[in-house]
Amino acid sequence: MIGQGSIVRAENLRKIYRRGAEDVVAVDNVSFEVAPGEFLAIVGPSGAGKSTLLQLIGVMDNPTSGKMSIAGSEVSGLSDAARTRLRRETIGFVFQHFGLLPTLTVAENIGLPLLLSRERSRDRVEFLLERVGLAHRRNHRPAELSGGEMQRVAIARALVNQPRFLLADEPTGNLDSVNSAAILRLFQELRQDGLTIIAVTHNEEFARSADRRLTLRDGKVVS
Numbered sequence: 430m431i432g433q434g435s436i437v438r439a440e441n442l443r444k445i446y447r448r449g450a451e452d453v454v455a456v457d458n459v460s461f462e463v464a465p466g467e468f469l470a471i472v473g474p475s476g477a478g479k480s481t482l483l484q485l486i487g488v489m490d491n492p493t494s495g496k497m498s499i500a501g502s503e504v505s506g507l508s509d510a511a512r513t514r515l516r517r518e519t520i521g522f523v524f525q526h527f528g529l530l531p532t533l534t535v536a537e538n539i540g541l542p543l544l545l546s547r548e549r550s551r552d553r554v555e556f557l558l559e560r561v562g563l564a565h566r567r568n569h570r571p572a573e574l575s576g577g578e579m580q581r582v583a584i585a586r587a588l589v590n591q592p593r594f595l596l597a598d599e600p601t602g603n604l605d606s607v608n609s610a611a612i613l614r615l616f617q618e619l620r621q622d623g624l625t626i627i628a629v630t631h632n633e634e635f636a637r638s639a640d641r642r643l644t645l646r647d648g649k650v651v652s
């Protein structure tokens with residue numbers, strides 16, 4: 430039974446990549462839902478389809494078939510403009526390779542998405558600098574930060590537009606164990622604040638801290 434209150438609802442999603450004469454079924458008939466406030470870990474071996482599934486959830490790519498609904502809207506029925514707006518206003522993205530702009534300071538990187546929105550408040554940047562523990566680094570550039578600090582900046586930037594949920598692909602994939610633990614703690618704190626989180630991870634400790642895990646193998650949900 431699929432609830433109506435879900436933030437994310439995937440029904441029979443399939444994604445087939447055509448590679449020359451060969452078809453690769455990257456996501457194969459995947460259904461699941463994520464309730465508000467839930468922390469879902471997506472796990473599975475390399476090539477299982479985790480990143481592909483995350484791209485479908487993040488409205489960065491279209492499924493070959495199946496239905497994807499975000500906050501009650503079916504994505505396939507939306508115009509390109511509406512999809513872009515949905516991505517910008519509803520979803521926060523965090524990746525393994527932080528994606529910070531090297532010439533901007535920490536505070537400027539966090540505030541970058543505000544340039545595209547109607548939001549004018551700088552208070553939000555200040556709030557997030559405190560939230561991720563980087564107020565003292567506000568005027569530093571990314572090259573002057575540790576990997577864990579860079580990822581905290583990326584997380585703050587992902588949250589600046591107050592998304593309905595956070596999508597993360599291997600957020601600790603480039604970090605040592607100490608920095609990974611700090612990022613894991615931050616995710617737990619954000620979850621306690623009520624944030625909905627969907628994260629692909631190879632980190633067992635990270636996966637254990639989630640409410641639930643979706644295990645993929647060869648594009649299929651195996652548990």
Ligand SMILES: Nc1ncnc2c1ncn2[C@@H]1O[C@H](COP(=O)(O)OP(=O)(O)OP(=O)(O)O)[C@@H](O)[C@H]1O
Binds near residue numbers: 478
């Ligand atoms: N753009 C693409 N074109 C063709 N095939 C692709 C493309 N992207 C991914 N694939 C294939 O789809 C399958 C799933 O890839 P995906 O990147 O989703 O796996 P993953 O679970 O994220 O792996 P990893 O843990 O290594 O990041 C793989 O067989 C991959 O080779």
Ligand SMILES: [Mg+2]
Binds near residue numbers: 479480481
């Ligand atoms: Mg991947």
